[in-house]
Amino acid sequence: MLNASLKELASALDARQISSVELTTLFLDRIETLNPVLNAFITVDRDGALSAASAADARRAAGKAGPLTGIPLAHKDVFCTEGLLTSCGSKMLSNFTSPYDAHVVSLLKAAGTVMLGKTNMDEFAMGSSNENSFYGPARNPWNTGHVPGGSSGGSAVAVAARMSPIATGTDTGGSVRQPAAFCGVTGIKPTYGTVSRFGMIAYASSLDQGGAIGRSAEDCALLLSAMTGFDARDSTSLERPADDLATGLDTPLKGLRIGLPREFFGPGMADEVRTAVEAALAEYRRLGATTVDISLPNAKLAIPAYYVIAPAEASSNLSRFDGVRYGHRAAEYTDLADMYSKSRAQGFGAEVKRRILAGTYVLSHGYYDAYYLQAQKLRRLIAEDFSRAFEHCDVIAGPTAPTTAYAIGEKSDDPVQMYLGDIYTVAVNLAGLPAISLPAGAAAGALPVGLQLIGNYFNEARLLGAAHQLQTATDWHLRQPGGAE
Amino acid sequence: MSLDQDQIKHIARLARIELSPGETGPTLDKLNGVFALIEQMQAVDTTGVEPMSHPQDVSQRLRQDAVSETDRHEAFQRIAPQTEAGLYLVPRVIE
Numbered sequence: 001m002l003n004a005s006l007k008e009l010a011s012a013l014d015a016r017q018i019s020s021v022e023l024t025t026l027f028l029d030r031i032e033t034l035n036p037v038l039n040a041f042i043t044v045d046r047d048g049a050l051s052a053a054s055a056a057d058a059r060r061a062a063g064k065a066g067p068l069t070g071i072p073l074a075h076k077d078v079f080c081t082e083g084l085l086t087s088c089g090s091k092m093l094s095n096f097t098s099p100y101d102a103h104v105v106s107l108l109k110a111a112g113t114v115m116l117g118k119t120n121m122d123e124f125a126m127g128s129s130n131e132n133s134f135y136g137p138a139r140n141p142w143n144t145g146h147v148p149g150g151s152s153g154g155s156a157v158a159v160a161a162r163m164s165p166i167a168t169g170t171d172t173g174g175s176v177r178q179p180a181a182f183c184g185v186t187g188i189k190p191t192y193g194t195v196s197r198f199g200m201i202a203y204a205s206s207l208d209q210g211g212a213i214g215r216s217a218e219d220c221a222l223l224l225s226a227m228t229g230f231d232a233r234d235s236t237s238l239e240r241p242a243d244d245l246a247t248g249l250d251t252p253l254k255g256l257r258i259g260l261p262r263e264f265f266g267p268g269m270a271d272e273v274r275t276a277v278e279a280a281l282a283e284y285r286r287l288g289a290t291t292v293d294i295s296l297p298n299a300k301l302a303i304p305a306y307y308v309i310a311p312a313e314a315s316s317n318l319s320r321f322d323g324v325r326y327g328h329r330a331a332e333y334t335d336l337a338d339m340y341s342k343s344r345a346q347g348f349g350a351e352v353k354r355r356i357l358a359g360t361y362v363l364s365h366g367y368y369d370a371y372y373l374q375a376q377k378l379r380r381l382i383a384e385d386f387s388r389a390f391e392h393c394d395v396i397a398g399p400t401a402p403t404t405a406y407a408i409g410e411k412s413d414d415p416v417q418m419y420l421g422d423i424y425t426v427a428v429n430l431a432g433l434p435a436i437s438l439p440a441g442a443a444a445g446a447l448p449v450g451l452q453l454i455g456n457y458f459n460e461a462r463l464l465g466a467a468h469q470l471q472t473a474t475d476w477h478l479r480q481p482g483g484a485e
Numbered sequence: 486m487s488l489d490q491d492q493i494k495h496i497a498r499l500a501r502i503e504l505s506p507g508e509t510g511p512t513l514d515k516l517n518g519v520f521a522l523i524e525q526m527q528a529v530d531t532t533g534v535e536p537m538s539h540p541q542d543v544s545q546r547l548r549q550d551a552v553s554e555t556d557r558h559e560a561f562q563r564i565a566p567q568t569e570a571g572l573y574l575v576p577r578v579i580e
Contacts, residue, residue, distance in 0.1 A: 099560040192540040206539050235545060304526045307519060315500060322501070324573050329566035336576045337501070345503035353502055354515055357493070360500040361516075362523075374526050376536035381529075383537060416518045432540020 001026055002162045003480075006071060006219045009165060013060060013070045020060070020070030024053040024114050027072045031116060031163045039138045040148075040157035042077050043085050044117040052114040059112055068226055069112030074164040076155050077118040078125055079105050079210075080199040088201045089121040089133040089151075092327045092347030102199025103231045104168060104210050111226045116164050120154030123349045124318065125175055125203045127151050128421050131412045132351045139408070140183060141481035142447050146405040149179030155213045156183040160481055166214045166223045172203050173306055174400070174425025176211035177437035181400035181450020184439050186467060186477060187213040188220045190460050192432035193238035195224075196231035204313035205236075207306075207429040216477050217438060217467035221245040224460065240458075248461030249468040254288035256466060258453075259393030263299040264424055270403045272442065276449035277399050279441030280470065284397075287473055289466075292393050296385040301378045302427035307419055308362050308375035309430070314352075315359025321347060354415065383431040390456045395466055399424055400437040400450030424452060434460045438467045439476040448479075487517050 001012065001023060012018050028046050035041050049072065056070035080086045080098035082105075087093045101109065108115075122132040130153030131137045138153045140146040141161040148157045152169030156179035159167050169176040171189035180187025188211055195210035202208060212223040225245045231237045258281070265274075281291060323329035323343030330342035348356070362371035389396060401421055411417045428435045433454055440451035451470075455463040471477045488496075493513045497504045504512060558571060567574040 095564075097564055099557065099564065193543075232546070232548065236539070236541065236543070238541065238543070239546075298529075301526060301529060304523045308523055308526070319501075323566060324575055325561070326564045326566075333576065336578055338503075339576055340501040341498075341503040344501055345505075348502065350512075353504075354512060354519070356500050356502060357496050357512065358516055358519060361488070361492075361496050364496070364499065370527070371523065373536055374529075374531060376538055377531035377534040378526060378529060380534055380537035381531070383540070414518075415515050416522050419519070419522065430540075 005216060006165060006222050009071055010067055020053040020056040020114060021050060024049050024072050027116055027164055034161055034163055037144060038141055038157050038161055039136055040120055040154040040163055041117045042087055042120050042135050045084055049114050049116050056112045056114060066111055067222055072114045072116050072164055074116050074119050074155060074158045074167040075105060076152050076169050077121055078170050078201050079168060081105055089123040091134045092321050094134060096326055103196035104227050108226055119158055119167060122151035123352050125151040125170055125172055126351050126355055128178055128418055132349055137408055140405045145407055147408055149182035151175040153179045156180050156185055159185045159213050159215060166219055169211050169213050170200060171209055171211045172207045173429050174422050176213060177400050177425050177435060177452060180213055180437040182405040184448030184479060185213055185215055186217050186220050186438045187211060188224055188436040190224060191434045191457050193236050194228050196234040196237050198231055198233040202317040204310040206313060207310060216471050217464045218249060221249060221464045243461055245461050245464055248465035251465045253469045256289040257393040258284060258289050258291045259294035259389050259396045260291050261294050261296040261396060261398060263296050264398030268402050269399055272404060272446060273399045273449050276440040276442045277451055280451045283470060283474060287469060294389045294392055296389060298381045298385050299427050302382055302430055303419055303423060305375040305378040305430060306426040308371050311355040311359035312363050312372050315356045318356055379430045382427050386431050386433060396454040398452055400452040404447035404449060428454055433457060434463055436463045436467050441476050488513060
């Protein structure tokens with residue numbers, strides 16, 4: 001059962017081979033065994049999970065079960081969960097019990113899912129390695145001395161180590177796709193505006209987007225379908241009919257044009273990544289897809305533009321953490337300004353402080369045009385590159401990250417090196433496009449490699465279908481990590 | 486672009502984050518590394534390019550001016566550091 005797909009789990013529940021309470025207990029026990037090593041969960045809610053599972057069993061008995069009813073899942077700790085610690089990986093919110101549910105959490109509750117707990121993450125989703133968590137880093141189950149990626153590292157670890165069948169994540173610059181790649185699982189970030197940001201603690205609002213992590217594209221399609229939909233409480237939520245993402249899964253690859261941006265295959269990519277990505281592309285060609293060379297000439301500017309825009313938005317968003325209404329307040333201070341400064345100095349970690357300071361600077365008087373406005377202009381050029389590319393191809397493929405998972409501590413003292421690892425993911429967020437990372441053909445025994453597929457706006461079904469077809473023909477996504485056993 | 490000690494202190498004040506004397510130096514070094522990376526942007530001529538602030542070109546929705554939420558101030562204030570009579574308490578601002 002631990003290795004079953006969502007479809008198989010739903011069939012077993014339907015056939016009464018197992019109850020949701022039994023299934024939930026199985027995963028809770030596995031979390032109990034593995035979490036002391038992997039640190040994937042910040043909070044495990046055993047009582048809440050068992051009571052939700054019991055309600056799901058009753059719902060199934062009443063003949064009212066949907067495709068996700070009774071299925072255990074984990075939420076990234078960026079999503080507010082009523083009555084449960086919602087820390088966002090920060091000391092600032094280490095005392096924050098949310099008074100309400102995020103929209104995504106409400107939707108998945110209504111679908112009958114069973115939340116096992118909240119997963120570890122880089123503080124306020126700022127990081128690519130999970131090392132910025134106040135709760136210590138989650139560890140990669142393929143090699144526990146290595147990072148799981150970030151910021152949704154705990155969610156990727158939970159799915160890879162089968163502590164949960166599926167998990168939610170968020171992706172501002174690659175935070176679903178890169179940990180999915182590092183942990184050998186599948187992760188999709190949908191088009192900006194399709195998943196409500198209500199109750200999802202904000203980092204950079206014009207880039208943040210909820211996403212789904214699962215073992216396969218098929219599982220991601222089921223989870224993402226249940227997370228998507230208009231929400232009036234998110235001012236950027238798009239009013240459009242819901243797509244049934246499961247319907248495109250069986251579309252054959254014949255005729256699919258895969259664009260290969262030459263900028264994504266240049267120097268800087270590790271050999272084992274190149275080999276694995278090439279193996280996946282060869283498989284696509286064998287299955288009837290064609291590849292075409294394309295160019296994204298401004299792609300190299302995505303990192304500098306991102307590291308202006310995201311910190312600028314973060315400096316504004318995180319001004320709400322002031323020790324007045326919720327979160328950490330310093331124990332001693334002289335006056336109001338001192339209370340703000342000390343509460344924020346104590347509550348935020350080093351990387352969060354740096355991004356707030358960088359953002360404050362680029363928005364300050366005299367620098368706005370040179371940095372913030374210039375970054376927004378580059379953002380347009382980057383988005384236009386993609387729309388030109390999609391005149392020649394249906395999806396764009398390349399590596400998700402330039403390397404496999406690196407050792408814990410290897411890059412944590414060098415923010416620039418850490419940022420450069422986001423080279424293939426951030427442009428997608430600047431443009432607001434959907435993209436998926438799926439396991440590519442890494443060598444047996446090696447750390448996983450992610451293949452990234454980028455689609456045009458609202459082409460999630462096509463991405464999931466292309467990923468599912470590869471996963472039907474190969475078993476790369478079924479490989480098991482052995483590092484934590 | 487490169488910041489000096491006085492600038493970093495000024496920015497920290499604007500951001501309401503106290504930097505200890507020991508933190509200022511390392512923070513400055515790391516930020517200057519990041520700013521060197523950001524500096525690559527200046528090599529691009531963006532004359533005539535419209536800034537893009539958002540991925541979707543949509544305008545703000547309007548809604549009826551009607552009450553849509555219930556009063557939950559007790560639930561919200563239960564998690565506050567200090568409240569009294571429905572108010573959030575902070576250090577005295579005006580003597």
